[in-house]
Amino acid sequence: MKWWSVLVVACAACVQPAVLDVGEELDVRAAYSREPALWPAPVLDAGIEHRELGLVPRRKASDDPVLKAREELGELLFFDARLSGTGQMACASCHDAELGFSDGRATSFGKDFLPLPRNAPSLWNTGLRKSWFWDGRASSLEEQASMVWANPREMDTTPEKVTAALASSRGYRERFAAAFGSEEANATQALTALAAYEQTLVSDGSSAFDNFLEGDHAALSDAQLRGLHLFRTKARCINCHNGPLLSDDQFHNVGLTYYGRELQDLGRYVHTKDPADVGKFRTPSLRNLGRTGPYMHNGQFDLDGVLNMYNAGMPRITPKGDQVHDPLFPKKSPLLQPLQLTDEEKADLKEFLLSLTERRRRVRAPELPVVGDV
Ligand code: HEC
Ligand code: HEC
Numbered sequence: 001m002k003w004w005s006v007l008v009v010a011c012a013a014c015v016q017p018a019v020l021d022v023g024e025e026l027d028v029r030a031a032y033s034r035e036p037a038l039w040p041a042p043v044l045d046a047g048i049e050h051r052e053l054g055l056v057p058r059r060k061a062s063d064d065p066v067l068k069a070r071e072e073l074g075e076l077l078f079f080d081a082r083l084s085g086t087g088q089m090a091c092a093s094c095h096d097a098e099l100g101f102s103d104g105r106a107t108s109f110g111k112d113f114l115p116l117p118r119n120a121p122s123l124w125n126t127g128l129r130k131s132w133f134w135d136g137r138a139s140s141l142e143e144q145a146s147m148v149w150a151n152p153r154e155m156d157t158t159p160e161k162v163t164a165a166l167a168s169s170r171g172y173r174e175r176f177a178a179a180f181g182s183e184e185a186n187a188t189q190a191l192t193a194l195a196a197y198e199q200t201l202v203s204d205g206s207s208a209f210d211n212f213l214e215g216d217h218a219a220l221s222d223a224q225l226r227g228l229h230l231f232r233t234k235a236r237c238i239n240c241h242n243g244p245l246l247s248d249d250q251f252h253n254v255g256l257t258y259y260g261r262e263l264q265d266l267g268r269y270v271h272t273k274d275p276a277d278v279g280k281f282r283t284p285s286l287r288n289l290g291r292t293g294p295y296m297h298n299g300q301f302d303l304d305g306v307l308n309m310y311n312a313g314m315p316r317i318t319p320k321g322d323q324v325h326d327p328l329f330p331k332k333s334p335l336l337q338p339l340q341l342t343d344e345e346k347a348d349l350k351e352f353l354l355s356l357t358e359r360r361r362r363v364r365a366p367e368l369p370v371v372g373d374v
Contacts, residue, residue: 028225033217042232051242056203069178074197085156094120097363100291106299110153119299122292127199134281134297137271141195159187171369208355227352251280255314257330279330290357313338
């Protein structure tokens, strides 16, 4: 190798900050008013696949009558508190359509107002995930719902009790006949129907960002466009928040394990028992962010708080004393680094994030069939 090629390699690292100097010379409106494939290259760390931000594939209303019957039945079940042990708690208690199908609380209240440890995630686009819950411990929507039923702090019921409640209702039996070909309602089919309903909760392309992607290049303000560019470059967000949902569907430790402290949550480790998973949570989707706060698995932050933490590189977690040898001591993802964003850049980033909120869609609680009329 010639001596000067070493210099060239060394300098490839030193020119990087120039790429990160955003905004001044780049005309963001011109750069982004074209196909996403022609947008400025994102700043990705080694090994990160480039998945561009984009539209969520539109979902047509089902024309298959059986699927439609399942979706409608699932919607009834979603709103029906009588399936729970106390008769007081429905899925909709903690997943409120007005709040992006989350509940607006830091962490949810369960049965008898018992506090739950985590924040209720939005259910928009949940059907497009590969695993469910903040730690991915459910591998299907059906399994996810069955876990809520079984949780003594949540719906606290059994498949037998659910089946009995449904079988005692003429209205439900008719609905099961339309959806599953038999009046013999059962809990397994109820889970299938709930999942079919959840699959209908898909983005409708109405956010300002979606309108921009569809070619309305006036849909985003200059600040929002600068924010989009920061998101994909200097602010490094696209390393994890990518694709149509602005989530890689992967698990990362962003430094919020609260190890050895009151709010400790070991995240995915609790499920996998793999020390590499300590403090890892699934990257949430950022769609409808304007409605789904407060944020993070423990709901401890508002949007400014989140942005300030990312800007600082997220909380530093350094082992002290014996912790140096503790195999469970959390390790923060190396993808998080101090960002040196100015106040104006943070404001731009926030504006972009808020452009991901879709129009409000009214979801009326349906009229539920009578239960117990046999
Ligand atoms: C008491 C409040 C509460 C009730 C009732 C409730 N949920 Fe949830 N839901 C939560 C919380 C909190 C989480 C996150 C828990 C976790 O990740 O450990 C969650 C997570 C989910 C997820 C995972 C979303 C994702 O993207 O990973 C789905 C899907 C879901 N709930 C659907 C339902 C359905 C269906 C029902 C009714 C059968 C239901 N929930 C009832 C609070 C609730
Ligand atoms: C290392 C991957 C990674 C990077 C880089 C990253 N995030 Fe995240 N983000 C996550 C994960 C994982 C969570 C959930 C963490 C938790 O709850 O403990 C999250 C949570 C969030 C939330 C909360 C959403 C909610 O519904 O609670 C917002 C907002 C957010 N990130 C925005 C950003 C922005 C803006 C950037 C760039 C400045 C960024 N993220 C960079 C992985 C990442």
